[in-house]
Amino acid sequence: AQSVTQLDSHVSVSEGTPVLLRCNYSSSYSPSLFWYVQHPNKGLQLLLKYTSAATLVKGINGFEAEFKKSETSFHLTKPSAHMSDAAEYFCVVSDRSSNTGKLIFGQGTTLQVKP
Amino acid sequence: AAGVIQSPRHLIKEKRETATLKCYPIPRHDTVYWYQQGPGQDPQFLISFYEKMQSDKGSIPDRFSAQQFSDYHSELNMSSLELGDSALYFCASLFGQPRAYNEQFFGPGTRLTVL
Numbered sequence: 001a002q003s004v005t006q007l008d009s010h011v012s013v014s015e016g017t018p019v020l021l022r023c024n025y026s027s028s029y030s031p032s033l034f035w036y037v038q039h040p041n042k043g044l045q046l047l048l049k050y051t052s053a054a055t056l057v058k059g060i061n062g063f064e065a066e067f068k069k070s071e072t073s074f075h076l077t078k079p080s081a082h083m084s085d086a087a088e089y090f091c092v093v094s095d096r097s098s099n100t101g102k103l104i105f106g107q108g109t110t111l112q113v114k115p
Numbered sequence: 116a117a118g119v120i121q122s123p124r125h126l127i128k129e130k131r132e133t134a135t136l137k138c139y140p141i142p143r144h145d146t147v148y149w150y151q152q153g154p155g156q157d158p159q160f161l162i163s164f165y166e167k168m169q170s171d172k173g174s175i176p177d178r179f180s181a182q183q184f185s186d187y188h189s190e191l192n193m194s195s196l197e198l199g200d201s202a203l204y205f206c207a208s209l210f211g212q213p214r215a216y217n218e219q220f221f222g223p224g225t226r227l228t229v230l
Contacts, residue, residue, distance in 0.1 A: 108157050
């Protein structure tokens with residue numbers, strides 16, 4: 001079975017400081033991992049994805065994530081937080097056991113950005 | 116660029132009523148996924164279709180049914196609604212066969228409230 005665990009349910013940073021959202025995965029297969037962002041009352045937007053190419057993945061809006069197999073981690077980072085980054089972030093793994101593309105979501109991390 | 120369209124955006128129903136949610140994928144996308152996100156919860160996979168055939172099924176209640184039509188739009192039919200069905204229902208689409216590494220494009224969701 002595959003799963004993702006987001007280690008923090010809530011993260012608070014000051015504007016202009018770095019962001020770190022932590023995610024560990026469990027997978028019997030080479031995983032396909034994603035980070036999605038959900039702003040209040042909005043749909044889900046893909047930030048970035050890892051599909052066994054480069055281990056350092058760059059996404060939109062200055063976000064990036066590093067796939068570390070030895071640590072089974074896929075943490076999301078951004079050098080400098082902006083007020084508009086305040087949202088819910090989901091670490092997601094694609095279910096490769098069925099290989100039908102269904103997504104398995106982590107519990108989510110709420111990012112608060114303080115002025 | 117065209118996005119995934121879901122209708123209605125908001126729906127209020129009484130217990131034991133029925134509801135139909137519609138999803139119009141991005142043009143040429145032939146795979147559709149449905150997810151349910153309860154209040155404060157992470158999205159859970161319900162069901163998916165590829166080329167009008169069910170490709171995978173998750174924790175979808177027997178009271179729910181879905182199908183994909185010849186124009187690739189999909190409908191989620193929900194009967195005997197219960198209070199616990201109140202949630203945000205997302206539809207996602209992708210082009211081609213459903214595979215673990217393919218990016219899914221999400222619609223804005225339909226917020227269903229059952230009173």
